[in-house]
Amino acid sequence: xxELPKKYNIGEREKYWQNFWAKEGTFKFDEKSDxxxxxVDTPPPYVSADHLHMGHIMSYSQAEFVVRYxxxxxxxxxxxxxxxxxxxxxxxxxxxxxxxxxxxxxxPEFVKICLEExxxxxxxxxxxxxxxxxxxxxxxxxxTINEHCQQISQWSFIDLYKQGKMLYKEEPTFWCPKCQxxxxxxxxxxxxxxGKLNYVNFSSPDGKKLQIATTRPELIPACVxxxxxxxxxxxxxxxxxxxxxxxxxxxxxxxxxxxxxxxxGTGLMMVCTWGDAEDVRKWKEYKLETRKIVDTKxxxxxxxxxxxxxxxxxxxxxxxxxxxxxxxxEKQADTEHVMNVHERCDTPAEFIITKQWFIKVLDAKEALxxxxxxxxxxxxxxxxxxxxxxxxxxxxxxxxxxxxxxxPFPVWHCQDCAEVILPEEKDLPVDPSVxxxxxxxCPKCKSENIVPESNVMDTWMTSSLTPLIGAKLVEDEAMxxxxxxxxxxxxxxxxxxxxxxxxxxxxxxxxxxxxxxEKYSPESQLPFSDAMISGHGLDDKGRKISKSLxxxxxxxxxxEQYGADAIRYWATGASLGANMRYSxxxxxxxxxxxxxxxxxxxxxxxxxxxxxxxxxxxxxxxDQWVLDELYNTIQDVTDDFDNYEYSKARNSxxxxxxxxxxxxxxxxxxxxxxxxxxxxSESYIAAQQTLYTCISAILKLYAPIMPFITExxxxxxFKDIEGxxxxxxxxxxxxxxxxxxxDEETKAExxxxxxxxxxxxxxxxxxxxxxxxxxxxxxxxxxDLPEKYFDFVEKATRVKKLIR
RNA sequence: GGGCACUUGGCGCAGUUGGUAGCGCGACUGUUUUACACACAGUAGGUCGGGGGUUCGAAUCCCUCAGUGCCCACCA
Numbered sequence: 001x002x003e004l005p006k007k008y009n010i011g012e013r014e015k016y017w018q019n020f021w022a023k024e025g026t027f028k029f030d031e032k033s034d035x036x037x038x039x040v041d042t043p044p045p046y047v048s049a050d051h052l053h054m055g056h057i058m059s060y061s062q063a064e065f066v067v068r069y070x071x072x073x074x075x076x077x078x079x080x081x082x083x084x085x086x087x088x089x090x091x092x093x094x095x096x097x098x099x100x101x102x103x104x105x106x107x108p109e110f111v112k113i114c115l116e117e118x119x120x121x122x123x124x125x126x127x128x129x130x131x132x133x134x135x136x137x138x139x140x141x142x143x144t145i146n147e148h149c150q151q152i153s154q155w156s157f158i159d160l161y162k163q164g165k166m167l168y169k170e171e172p173t174f175w176c177p178k179c180q181x182x183x184x185x186x187x188x189x190x191x192x193x194x195g196k197l198n199y200v201n202f203s204s205p206d207g208k209k210l211q212i213a214t215t216r217p218e219l220i221p222a223c224v225x226x227x228x229x230x231x232x233x234x235x236x237x238x239x240x241x242x243x244x245x246x247x248x249x250x251x252x253x254x255x256x257x258x259x260x261x262x263x264x265g266t267g268l269m270m271v272c273t274w275g276d277a278e279d280v281r282k283w284k285e286y287k288l289e290t291r292k293i294v295d296t297k298x299x300x301x302x303x304x305x306x307x308x309x310x311x312x313x314x315x316x317x318x319x320x321x322x323x324x325x326x327x328x329x330e331k332q333a334d335t336e337h338v339m340n341v342h343e344r345c346d347t348p349a350e351f352i353i354t355k356q357w358f359i360k361v362l363d364a365k366e367a368l369x370x371x372x373x374x375x376x377x378x379x380x381x382x383x384x385x386x387x388x389x390x391x392x393x394x395x396x397x398x399x400x401x402x403x404x405x406x407x408p409f410p411v412w413h414c415q416d417c418a419e420v421i422l423p424e425e426k427d428l429p430v431d432p433s434v435x436x437x438x439x440x441x442c443p444k445c446k447s448e449n450i451v452p453e454s455n456v457m458d459t460w461m462t463s464s465l466t467p468l469i470g471a472k473l474v475e476d477e478a479m480x481x482x483x484x485x486x487x488x489x490x491x492x493x494x495x496x497x498x499x500x501x502x503x504x505x506x507x508x509x510x511x512x513x514x515x516x517x518e519k520y521s522p523e524s525q526l527p528f529s530d531a532m533i534s535g536h537g538l539d540d541k542g543r544k545i546s547k548s549l550x551x552x553x554x555x556x557x558x559x560e561q562y563g564a565d566a567i568r569y570w571a572t573g574a575s576l577g578a579n580m581r582y583s584x585x586x587x588x589x590x591x592x593x594x595x596x597x598x599x600x601x602x603x604x605x606x607x608x609x610x611x612x613x614x615x616x617x618x619x620x621x622x623d624q625w626v627l628d629e630l631y632n633t634i635q636d637v638t639d640d641f642d643n644y645e646y647s648k649a650r651n652s653x654x655x656x657x658x659x660x661x662x663x664x665x666x667x668x669x670x671x672x673x674x675x676x677x678x679x680x681s682e683s684y685i686a687a688q689q690t691l692y693t694c695i696s697a698i699l700k701l702y703a704p705i706m707p708f709i710t711e712x713x714x715x716x717x718f719k720d721i722e723g724x725x726x727x728x729x730x731x732x733x734x735x736x737x738x739x740x741x742x743d744e745e746t747k748a749e750x751x752x753x754x755x756x757x758x759x760x761x762x763x764x765x766x767x768x769x770x771x772x773x774x775x776x777x778x779x780x781x782x783x784d785l786p787e788k789y790f791d792f793v794e795k796a797t798r799v800k801k802l803i804r
Numbered sequence: 805g806g807g808c809a810c811u812u813g814g815c816g817c818a819g820u821u822g823g824u825a826g827c828g829c830g831a832c833u834g835u836u837u838u839a840c841a842c843a844c845a846g847u848a849g850g851u852c853g854g855g856g857g858u859u860c861g862a863a864u865c866c867c868u869c870a871g872u873g874c875c876c877a878c879c880a
Contacts, residue, residue, distance in 0.1 A: 004839095190875090190876075190877085197880090212880090213880075214880065215880070216880080227880095259878075259879090260879090260880085261878095261879050261880085263879085264879050264880065265879090265880070269879095269880055270880075271880085272880095275880070276878065276880070277878060278878040278879085278880070279878095279880080281878080337879090337880085338877080381808060381809070382808090384807065384808055384809095384875090385807090385808075385874090385875060385876090387807090388806090388807060388808080388875065388876055388877095389875085389876075391876090392876055392877065394878095493874085493875085494874095494875095496875090497875085497876095542873095573816085573817080573828095574817085575817095575818090577809085578809085578810090579873085579874090581816070583816070583829090585815095585816080585828085585829050585830090586816085586828085586829085588829090588842080589828065589829080589842095591842065592840095592842045592843090593842095594842090595840070595842045595843090596839090596840065596842075596843080598839085598840080599839040599840035599842095599843085600839060600840075601839085602839050602840080603839035603840080604839085605839095606838095606839075643820095647817095647818090648818080651818070651827075651828095654827090654828090655827080662839085662840085662843095662844095663844075663845095666839080667837085667844090670837090670838085674838070758845095761844095761845055761846075762845080762846065764834095764835085764845075764846095765833085765834065765835080765845045765846040765847090766833095766834090766846075767834095768833080768834050768835075769834090769835075770834095770835050770836080770837055770845095771835070771837050771844075771845060772835085772836090772837025772838095773835095773837080798837085
């Protein structure tokens with residue numbers, strides 16, 4: 001009979017099983033199997049995260065609970081891993097970490113540092129995920145800067161270009177003066193700021209005062225018109241006339257637009273090129289003049305006269321001071337206004353006119369909303385975030401970034417006729433800055449003046465293709481078709497508007513071009529069928545974990561201290577989509593559960609000598625009762641996992657394991673197991689068999705959540721009986737109909753029996769005597785307890801004589 | 805200004821078809837019951853954010869108000 005050591009050495013054994021799973025290839029995808037597929041579009045983390053905290057652990061664990069469950073349910077699980085290591089996040093990380101001034105290094109030098117740095121980052125992640133027991137197939141990994149991903153990203157570009165979904169246009173676009181690149185709408189965040197509303201005097205040609213209110217006086221030299229509401233009686237006569245711009249002394253037209261709010265400021269509004277989206281609209285609609293006064297670095301241009309070369313904020317101070325001096329600043333009022341800042345650096349975004357690549361999304365809104373409806377959201381309410389975002393879209397998706405490190409556009413431009421020259425698909429990936437163009441002269445104008453596109457792609461341009469990137473890691477094309485679209489997309493809610501939205505968009509546009517027709521119907525044009533949206537981690541006080549607060553807990557340290565199982569247990573603490581606090585108490589509870597499983601299994605194994613699972617014996621009431629409870633538990637837990645409710649699954653498993661099984665059932669049958677004369681009797685065998693059924697099911701129910709301890713215990717005994725090489729590929733427990741206590745009368749009777757047992761425990765507790773102490777007699781308050789249970793109650797509670 | 809979520813014992817949370825309020829942590833009183841003191845037995849503690857309605861009956865459905873958090877929005 002196997003005997004477990006007294007203590008379970010968490011650190012040592014968890015390492016052992018990590019190696020075991022790697023060596024055995026337990027989580028390796030079976031490319032030959034014809035079992036049903038469950039494929040996961042694993043989130044590729046930014047490797048530039050320089051510290052991994054509990055928030056990372058939480059979201060990856062939560063998805064993994066479901067994945068492990070599916071594996072045990074018999075699915076052929078495809079669980080690849082990716083690392084997002086291209087683009088702006090990485091660039092900024094490297095610049096900051098090494099304090100690099102990019103104007104002083106060459107592009108290849110810089111890229112080399114980025115590659116080295118991301119390699120380190122990927123290793124950090126791999127180590128942490130391995131320690132946590134995340135069951136990905138490490139033989140199926142990608143990094144978004146590698147050739148595989150570049151090839152698919154460039155294919156995507158060309159396909160969209162050919163479909164006419166790609167625009168190359170010169171337009172005022174969101175621009176980050178700090179990162180010096182164009183941005184997409186999704187790269188911006190709202191930030192509320194206290195500021196001043198400045199009342200500034202313009203003047204009419206005949207010298208009349210025209211007062212406007214603005215929060216951005218530095219844009220006065222960019223003013224191209226004044227606007228009023230057409231209904232505004234105060235200004236009606238002015239429409240069609242001219243106004244003189246203060247300090248700069250040139251004239252602009254006065255016009256009317258119904259969207260001007262007469263109640264705001266003075267009702268007279270300054271329109272610049274370009275202060276905000278509304279300026280851009282008016283500029284386009286009324287074909288206003290263009291005055292470019294801000295350059296790509298956020299410095300004012302020569303149009304700003306004496307303010308040239310000043311940064312925007314500096315120019316504001318200067319202009320305000322000068323206005324004041326001239327008596328043109330009538331007053332200043334406190335105001336709060338919302339501005340768009342670049343989410344990666346918090347710098348207010350400007351509108352700058354540059355030539356950029358865009359993917360059309362505005363004219364696909366309706367179709368994209370429909371895709372959102374077709375997607376199965378878990379939890380359901382997260383869908384509204386997607387719907388909100390799509391409905392509010394105002395700009396096409398700008399995918400080019402004026403940066404160094406990213407996937408190059410597969411594009412050359414003819415300098416003379418602006419023809420766009422693309423490579424052959426078979427030559428992808430290409431790097432136009434290094435590779436020769438596919439033609440030596442422009443196919444349209446025969447010019448030899450061909451130059452490579454210098455911008456790189458937005459990182460989302462690649463990560464929006466992860467389901468395809470993942471599927472294509474497998475070589476067999478028939479299998480690729482089964483892997484795409486993926487089954488599950490797990491991700492955090494913050495990136496619904498980016499990762500999820502962009503991926504849905506790409507899948508919708510590409511579905512006709514992909515060879516993967518088998519799973520596709522006209523109704524299904526999604527990159528995955530289910531989206532599992534997690535919340536984010538909070539610190540123990542409920543604040544968001546952030547670098548600036550310094551409130552993050554080092555993930556590796558906690559694993560070392562408590563073990564991966566205990567931390568994963570904590571990660572079940574909040575239901576899907578809810579934010580979750582870091583709680584050391586919950587981790588401790590997890591560790592206790594590990595310990596309890598160890599001890600309970602140790603107890604069971606010590607009674608499994610000559611275990612005969614085949615022999616038909618009659619079960620006793622206690623056995624029937626616990627099996628009935630087990631039946632309900634398995635059903636509940638199965639339903640819960642099917643509904644992505646790992647939190648409820650854990651609660652139900654906990655309740656059965658701690659209360660029903662260990663606190664009650666084990667205590668109720670000890671007298672049968674320890675009585676030497678009973679060994680080998682029907683009663684003894686019934687207890688053994690029931691014990692086996694319960695404990696093996698318990699281990700399996702916990703296996704998705706606590707993979708290490710359950711594997712340890714499974715391997716110690718159950719493996720030989722069940723056959724599967726690992727508990728994680730063994731069969732999920734079946735709730736057998738025969739366990740269900742269908743007879744209501746027996747059920748009610750046993751409830752009474754338990755009532756009397758609790759009565760006796762309370763009596764002993766009140767008397768402050770040990771539960772193990774035998775007492776001579778006990779008079780129960782339950783007058784209806786059937787006599788046939790007296791013997792059982794007496795033995796189970798150590799009462800010599802039970803009196804009714 | 806709009807949307808979504810949340811508001812249940814000291815703390816963190818469950819309560820999915822409406823039917824006598826649960827769990828964990830903490831507190832307190834006990835107990836070495838031949839698995840486990842990382843345990844077990846027991847005790848105290850809540851009129852389920854406020855108000856109104858539907859119903860024989862509501863934490864659970866409807867309305868309304870308030871607070872918290874997140875997302876979104878052109879009031880310069």
